Amino acid sequence: MAKILAVDDSASMRSMVAFTLRGAGHDVEEADNGRAALDQAGVHKFDLVLADVNMPVMDGISMVREMRTMGGYSGVPILMLTTESNPEKKMEGKAAGATGWLVKPFDPDQLLATVARVLG
Amino acid sequence: MSKVDLAQFHKAFHEESLDGLDAMEQALLALDEGADDPELINVVFRAAHSIKGGAATFGFADVAAFTHVAENLMDEVRSGRRPMEKAVVELLLRSGDVIRDMLSLQMAGQPGATAESQSLLAELSAMVGGAAAPVATKAAAPAEAIEGWDIAFRPFDYLLKTGNDPARMFRELEALGPLATTVDASKLPSLADMDPTASYLAYTLRLDAGAKRAAVEGVFDWVDGDCELTVTPRVAAPAPVAAPAAPVAPRAVREVAANSEASSVRVGIEKIDMLINLVGELVITQAMLSQFNEGVGEARLEMFRHGLAQLARHTRELQESVMSIRMLPISTVFNRFPRLVRDLAQKLDKKVVLDLRGETTELDKTVLEKIGDPLVHLVRNAIDHGLEVPAKRTAAGKSDTGTLRMEAFHRGGSIVVEVADDGAGLNRDAIVAKAVQRGIIASGEGMSDDAVAELIFEAGFSTAATTTDLSGRGVGMDVVRRNVMDLGGTVNIRSVHGKGTTFTITLPLTLAIIDGLTAAVGSETYIVPLVSIVESVQVKADLVRSVVGGGELFRFRDEWLPIVRLFDVFGCDGERLSVDQGIVIVVEAEGTRIGLFVDELIGQQQAVVKSLEANYRRVVGISGATILPDGAVALITDVTGLVRMQARRKAA
Numbered sequence: 001m002a003k004i005l006a007v008d009d010s011a012s013m014r015s016m017v018a019f020t021l022r023g024a025g026h027d028v029e030e031a032d033n034g035r036a037a038l039d040q041a042g043v044h045k046f047d048l049v050l051a052d053v054n055m056p057v058m059d060g061i062s063m064v065r066e067m068r069t070m071g072g073y074s075g076v077p078i079l080m081l082t083t084e085s086n087p088e089k090k091m092e093g094k095a096a097g098a099t100g101w102l103v104k105p106f107d108p109d110q111l112l113a114t115v116a117r118v119l120g
Numbered sequence: 121m122s123k124v125d126l127a128q129f130h131k132a133f134h135e136e137s138l139d140g141l142d143a144m145e146q147a148l149l150a151l152d153e154g155a156d157d158p159e160l161i162n163v164v165f166r167a168a169h170s171i172k173g174g175a176a177t178f179g180f181a182d183v184a185a186f187t188h189v190a191e192n193l194m195d196e197v198r199s200g201r202r203p204m205e206k207a208v209v210e211l212l213l214r215s216g217d218v219i220r221d222m223l224s225l226q227m228a229g230q231p232g233a234t235a236e237s238q239s240l241l242a243e244l245s246a247m248v249g250g251a252a253a254p255v256a257t258k259a260a261a262p263a264e265a266i267e268g269w270d271i272a273f274r275p276f277d278y279l280l281k282t283g284n285d286p287a288r289m290f291r292e293l294e295a296l297g298p299l300a301t302t303v304d305a306s307k308l309p310s311l312a313d314m315d316p317t318a319s320y321l322a323y324t325l326r327l328d329a330g331a332k333r334a335a336v337e338g339v340f341d342w343v344d345g346d347c348e349l350t351v352t353p354r355v356a357a358p359a360p361v362a363a364p365a366a367p368v369a370p371r372a373v374r375e376v377a378a379n380s381e382a383s384s385v386r387v388g389i390e391k392i393d394m395l396i397n398l399v400g401e402l403v404i405t406q407a408m409l410s411q412f413n414e415g416v417g418e419a420r421l422e423m424f425r426h427g428l429a430q431l432a433r434h435t436r437e438l439q440e441s442v443m444s445i446r447m448l449p450i451s452t453v454f455n456r457f458p459r460l461v462r463d464l465a466q467k468l469d470k471k472v473v474l475d476l477r478g479e480t481t482e483l484d485k486t487v488l489e490k491i492g493d494p495l496v497h498l499v500r501n502a503i504d505h506g507l508e509v510p511a512k513r514t515a516a517g518k519s520d521t522g523t524l525r526m527e528a529f530h531r532g533g534s535i536v537v538e539v540a541d542d543g544a545g546l547n548r549d550a551i552v553a554k555a556v557q558r559g560i561i562a563s564g565e566g567m568s569d570d571a572v573a574e575l576i577f578e579a580g581f582s583t584a585a586t587t588t589d590l591s592g593r594g595v596g597m598d599v600v601r602r603n604v605m606d607l608g609g610t611v612n613i614r615s616v617h618g619k620g621t622t623f624t625i626t627l628p629l630t631l632a633i634i635d636g637l638t639a640a641v642g643s644e645t646y647i648v649p650l651v652s653i654v655e656s657v658q659v660k661a662d663l664v665r666s667v668v669g670g671g672e673l674f675r676f677r678d679e680w681l682p683i684v685r686l687f688d689v690f691g692c693d694g695e696r697l698s699v700d701q702g703i704v705i706v707v708e709a710e711g712t713r714i715g716l717f718v719d720e721l722i723g724q725q726q727a728v729v730k731s732l733e734a735n736y737r738r739v740v741g742i743s744g745a746t747i748l749p750d751g752a753v754a755l756i757t758d759v760t761g762l763v764r765m766q767a768r769r770k771a772a
Contacts, residue, residue: 009170010170012174054165054169068281076283100284107177118288
């Protein structure tokens with residue numbers, strides 16, 4: 001069981017992710033934008049962060065960049081939830097310090113497989 | 121098949137998408153009016169983007185495919201490759217409508233692209249520059265007879281900091297087949313110089329499995345560019361290695377302006393109704409308890425009184441805070457008008473500026489839901505009939521652009537919503553002629569302008585010379601008035617020739633609780649809503665006149681008002697008082713005053729409105745019921761209904 005932070009401005013997407021991960025026994029917190037995620041990351045220590053790229057207030061890539069400078073988050077896996085239409089976003093995310101990505105749309109099984117992959 | 125049923129997220133996705141489409145429409149309208157804010161473009165992009173992602177995830181392929189193209193168009197604008205021109209706004213506005221329709225169809229279980237969506241998709245694709253670019257797929261690996269793979273992997277020193285871990289990747293490779301690992305630790309510095317978060321090791325891996333190249337390289341997908349990697353198949357001829365890509369410089373990421381929108385919670389309306397109902401009961405209990413407060417003069421009751429006062433305060437506070445949950449800003453209704461006004465103006469070749477004011481004014485959700493249609497009708501009417509075409513306006517010495525003002529504000533215990541245009545005003549002669557032709561009045565002589573204006577609220581009245589597809593289809597001002605009255609409100613009209621017309625709608629704050637005057641009629645208690653009361657008077661017998669047909673009039677200041685005996689109207693039991701023994705409550709509705717004759721006034725109180733229709737049936741002259749502190753049921757009078765009843769009796 002891991003403590004995971006799910007970041008997405010879409011409530012339906014976020015609840016799907018959270019529901020799926022909780023079903024697999026993980027402890028999931030939610031945030032609806034990058035800024036809120038950073039606030040939460042300052043309070044709890046997460047084992048994994050899953051973040052959407054396009055969000056209001058603070059996008060996912062800026063969030064990764066800032067999160068990497070926070071104490072305790074230098075080596076934590078951060079996965080970006082990206083879309084197939086944006087290959088350059090992956091590179092941008094990587095440059096910011098993202099661990100990897102999960103391509104939208106994904107189904108719950110894919111999500112769990114990818115999460116299992118980073119949590120090892 | 122996954123264990124997770126995605127259908128449970130459909131409703132949330134649907135609601136969220138509709139919100140997104142609303143935000144998108146508002147942003148597009150602002151952009152259409154020349155607002156130059158990159159955040160507006162971002163809002164439109166994000167809405168399309170989220171809907172596409174959700175639709176694809178939750179299995180709405182048609183919506184996803186359509187939205188994908190709209191998103192691409194928006195991305196071109198966002199990245200500066202295309203100006204945000206009128207044609208783009210137009211196309212995206214229509215796309216929003218189509219997505220809305222498709223989503224509704226999907227929710228109704230009728231998936232599939234509509235004819236409209238297909239033709240619009242073609243238009244969008246043409247604008248984006250041909251069909252949507254197909255997703256780049258990795259070239260299929262040639263079917264080689266591969267025994268295994270040799271992999272040389274040297275992570276750059278920062279690799280661990282990206283959250284990637286070589287050990288995890290090796291475990292994944294192991295899942296493909298037997299794996300042998302050799303570590304090259306030659307770059308490992310002395311302990312003193314070592315950064316524990318850096319990676320110094322290089323690995324040579326030997327995978328004994330005929331796995332596909334894509335599967336092997338897929339393991340290193342996330343670290344492409346963060347390492348030196350050579351993947352060589354054994355036995356077959358060595359394939360070209362995957363060259364380490366130069367790290368890509370991060371592009372400037374636009375800092376998004378902080379969103380100041382207040383956080384909100386979605387609560388099912390039935391839950392709120394339940395809460396309100398409970399609070400209503402609490403109010404009744406409190407009123408019941410407070411009866412003990414009177415008449416018993418024991419000193420030991422002091423504590424009881426103190427407790428009661430506290431109960432009263434808490435009840436009131438609780439009630440207010442629960443009621444406030446249902447209160448929503450009128451902007452939720454106003455928001456649809458910029459689009460409507462824009463489309464109507466375009467259709468009628470008129471120039472209109474919409475001036476929205478008081479959008480944060482809060483109204484009860486039930487009132488909000490029902491006020492939309494009447495407002496739409498008034499706005500259509502104002503643009504179609506009220507505002508003139510530009511040429512006519514300039515000829516009249518006015519600016520060629522008409523102004524339509526929609527404003528909401530508090531006045532007393534009510535909310536007032538005004539729809540005002542600076543158009544030509546009502547045409548008195550045309551209205552009178554029409555009314556005479558329809559037999560509503562004999563002639564317009566002696567009628568005040570206001571009285572003439574009131575005529576347009578008569579059923580089936582329309583001054584439109586020709587029937588357009590916007591108005592004049594039988595749905596008239598009478599429907600507007602009826603809808604507003606169903607909400608316990610009133611509509612008034614004020615028109616100045618050549619200057620414009622203003623419709624004023626006055627609505628109660630909430631439909632759940634009213635302030636009322638309790639009155640005894642025979643053995644019954646009735647409640648008259650305070651908002652309709654002008655005054656309560658004791659009438660002297662010599663101020664009363666009987667009229668032919670059995671009616672009675674009484675003199676109230678300078679007018680003669682009809683007396684309506686509630687005793688007779690509702691057939692109450694008990695002693696019948698003569699006019700000078702009781703009280704007349706002067707009430708007003710639809711601009712008409714009548715006097716309600718009751719035996720006695722009991723007092724003023726808040727009444728928690730219970731539907732009579734839901735529990736019994738609709739009764740003319742009664743708008744609902746409430747429970748009195750002593751547990752008895754009191755009926756709440758519908759003043760508008762009583763005024764109409766009186767008008768019909770007069771006409772008969």
